[in-house]
Amino acid sequence: MAPANKRRGGAVAVAPPELPVKKTVKSVLSLDRLTQSRCGTVSAALSKADFVPTSCRDMLLGCLPLCLGVPAAKRDSRQVAMASFVGEVLLEIETQLLAEVAKCKAASRHQEVDTSADAELAAEAVAAISEQCVQAEERLACALSAQEAVSVSRRNAEKAAEEAENVRSAAEAELLAKSLEKDLCRDSNSWLLSWDDAQATAGPSLEQVARLEKVCGRLNLEESLLSTLPHLAKKPLPTRSALETAAAQLISQALTTHAERLGETLASEESKVQTETLTNAVEQAKVALREVEASGAAAAREVAELQAERSSLQASLDKARVEETGFLAKLQDARSAGEKTAEVLRKHRKGPAAAFQELEGPEVCRKALQAAERSLQEQEEAAKQEIATKIESRKQAKLDAERLKVDQELNQKKHEEEAEETERLRLEEEEKCKQAELEVERLRAEQELVQKKLEEEQDAKASEAKEAERLRLEEEQRQQGELEAERLRLEQEQEQTRLEEEAKEAERLRL
Numbered sequence: 001m002a003p004a005n006k007r008r009g010g011a012v013a014v015a016p017p018e019l020p021v022k023k024t025v026k027s028v029l030s031l032d033r034l035t036q037s038r039c040g041t042v043s044a045a046l047s048k049a050d051f052v053p054t055s056c057r058d059m060l061l062g063c064l065p066l067c068l069g070v071p072a073a074k075r076d077s078r079q080v081a082m083a084s085f086v087g088e089v090l091l092e093i094e095t096q097l098l099a100e101v102a103k104c105k106a107a108s109r110h111q112e113v114d115t116s117a118d119a120e121l122a123a124e125a126v127a128a129i130s131e132q133c134v135q136a137e138e139r140l141a142c143a144l145s146a147q148e149a150v151s152v153s154r155r156n157a158e159k160a161a162e163e164a165e166n167v168r169s170a171a172e173a174e175l176l177a178k179s180l181e182k183d184l185c186r187d188s189n190s191w192l193l194s195w196d197d198a199q200a201t202a203g204p205s206l207e208q209v210a211r212l213e214k215v216c217g218r219l220n221l222e223e224s225l226l227s228t229l230p231h232l233a234k235k236p237l238p239t240r241s242a243l244e245t246a247a248a249q250l251i252s253q254a255l256t257t258h259a260e261r262l263g264e265t266l267a268s269e270e271s272k273v274q275t276e277t278l279t280n281a282v283e284q285a286k287v288a289l290r291e292v293e294a295s296g297a298a299a300a301r302e303v304a305e306l307q308a309e310r311s312s313l314q315a316s317l318d319k320a321r322v323e324e325t326g327f328l329a330k331l332q333d334a335r336s337a338g339e340k341t342a343e344v345l346r347k348h349r350k351g352p353a354a355a356f357q358e359l360e361g362p363e364v365c366r367k368a369l370q371a372a373e374r375s376l377q378e379q380e381e382a383a384k385q386e387i388a389t390k391i392e393s394r395k396q397a398k399l400d401a402e403r404l405k406v407d408q409e410l411n412q413k414k415h416e417e418e419a420e421e422t423e424r425l426r427l428e429e430e431e432k433c434k435q436a437e438l439e440v441e442r443l444r445a446e447q448e449l450v451q452k453k454l455e456e457e458q459d460a461k462a463s464e465a466k467e468a469e470r471l472r473l474e475e476e477q478r479q480q481g482e483l484e485a486e487r488l489r490l491e492q493e494q495e496q497t498r499l500e501e502e503a504k505e506a507e508r509l510r511l
Contacts, residue, residue: 035069035359036065036069037355038068038355038358038359039064039065039068039069039355039359041351041352041355042064042068042086042090042352042355042356042359043061043064044351044352045090045093045348045351045352046060046061046064046086046089046090046352047061048093049089049092049093051092051096052089060082060085060086060089063082064082064086066079066082067079067080067082067083067086068083068086068356068359068360068361069359071360072360072362080362083361083362084361084362084364086356086361087356087361087362087363087364088364088365090348090352090353090356091364091365091366091368091369092368093348093352094345094348094349094353094369095368095369095372097341097342097344097345097348098345098369098372098373098376099372100341101341101342101345101376102372102375102376102379104341105376105379105380105383106379111330112331112383112387113383113386113387113390114390115327115330115331116331116387116390116391117387117390117391117394118327118330118331119324119327119328119330119331120387120391121391121394121395121398122320122323122324122327123324125320125323125324126317126320126321126324129313129316129317129320130317132313133310133313133314133317136306136309136310136313137310139306140303140306140307140310143299143302143303143306144303146299146302147296147299147300147302147303150292150295150296150299151296153292153295154289154292154293154296157285157288157289157292158289160285160288160289161282161285161286161288161289163285164278164281164282164284164285165282165285167278167281168278168279168281168282171274171275171278172275175266175271175275178262178265178266179262179266181215181258181262182259182262182263182266184208184211184212184215185215185255185256185258185259185262186255186256186259187208188204188208188212188251188252188255189252189255189256191204191233192232192248192249192251192252192255193248193249193252204233209229209230209233212229212255213226213229215255215258216229216251216254216255219254219255219258221250221251221254224247225247225250225251228244228247228248228251229251231244232244232247232248232251
């Protein structure tokens with residue numbers, strides 16, 4: 001390789017070789033179209049190499065068809081040297097483009113790492129919420145199936161309750177009909193046997209006669225007796241013939257017997273058991289219906305809760321998808337840094353670099369390019385590692401936050417339980433204080449009652465003492481009265497004796 005001087009980014013500047021003019025023109029004119037196109041591609045790349053001095057760039061552009069347009073086997077040392085210079089310029093262009101891509105990647109690395117972590121976590125969140133949505137849909141489907149089953153059970157229970165009620169109603173209607181028929185039989189005896197002219201307004205109505213004819217028809221009475229019923233209903237007892245009276249008695253006997261049988265049937269144990277059984281069946285059907293209705297209400301509440309949960313999860317999923325879309329857009333923006341340069345690099349590799357290889361350009365030293373490629377690869381590996389570390393740290397932070405939230409909820413629940421326990425103890429203490437106050441109040445009231453009772457007893461004793469004193473005084477007064485009366489009586493007796501003696505003395509003196 002000819003000696004060279006390094007300039008601007010490792011570009012090589014050499015003196016233009018001295019080639020025969022006739023050979024140069026002949027070589028250029030003899031190039032085929034494909035070779036001319038490839039040389040034109042390389043020339044276009046060289047013309048944009050600003051880091052190469054203008055004189056050197058013009059020299060390389062001028063010599064390019066003379067060196068690369070000649071097959072490698074026919075090139076002399078000067079053509080090989082010139083082709084090497086072209087290869088080095090192309091390699092430097094590729095190296096600078098690769099360095100520019102690495103620079104852009106490094107500048108957007110922090111944003112790409114953050115947005116990649118955010119996008120990865122957002123994607124995991126979307127997947128987790130999607131799984132929760134699927135599970136919620138499954139639970140909702142099961143709940144809807146259970147609700148439908150409960151609806152079917154409810155319809156069956158309603159039908160069973162209605163049938164039981166209809167059976168009981170039919171039985172009650174039958175008993176009522178028998179009771180009315182019994183009353184009709186007994187009421188009919190009153191106008192069949194004891195209807196006189198004074199009770200002309202007490203005759204049966206047409207409806208009663210019609211009903212009685214139906215009853216008598218079921219009793220297998222003779223047609224002759226049945227035909228007399230309308231006449232008997234119009235005639236009081238005194239106006240009937242002997243034949244009509246006898247017919248009335250026979251009909252009355254049949255009605256009485258039928259009423260007794262109906263009464264026995266209505267009062268029988270079998271009828272009571274049947275009524276009780278039907279009533280119990282209706283009650284059981286109603287209880288079963290209420291249980292099914294309660295199950296239906298519970299199923300409806302569960303369906304409503306699951307629908308609300310599904311709506312909430314769907315809203316969370318939509319929100320997570322929006323966030324994921326935003327993070328992906330930011331990630332795309334971050335990754336698009338240096339994309340234009342990378343596209344230029346790809347075009348350079350597919351265009352000038354590929355054309356140089358197809359023109360059998362000589363090998364050049366690729367250490368700088370390989371170093372740039374390793375640097376970019378290491379940078380990408382470091383970015384991936386940093387993204388993984390960032391994702392792991394954020395996951396751990398999320399787990400720590402969730403654990404902290406759970407701990408806070410547990411602590412909050414514990415504090416609430418402690419507060420409830422404290423409130424319960426306070427209420428119990430207040431209740432004990434109230435009970436103690438009530439007990440003290442009760443004891444005070446009892447003491448007051450005892451004191452009042454003692455006072456009343458003392459008052460009663462005082463009253464009794466006063467009454468005893470009063471009675472004693474009255475007794476003394478009575479005794480004194482008796483003594484005074486005795487004294488007066490004695491004085492009267494003495495006066496009477498004296499008067500008698502004086503009368504006797506007067507009589508004696510008279511005599």
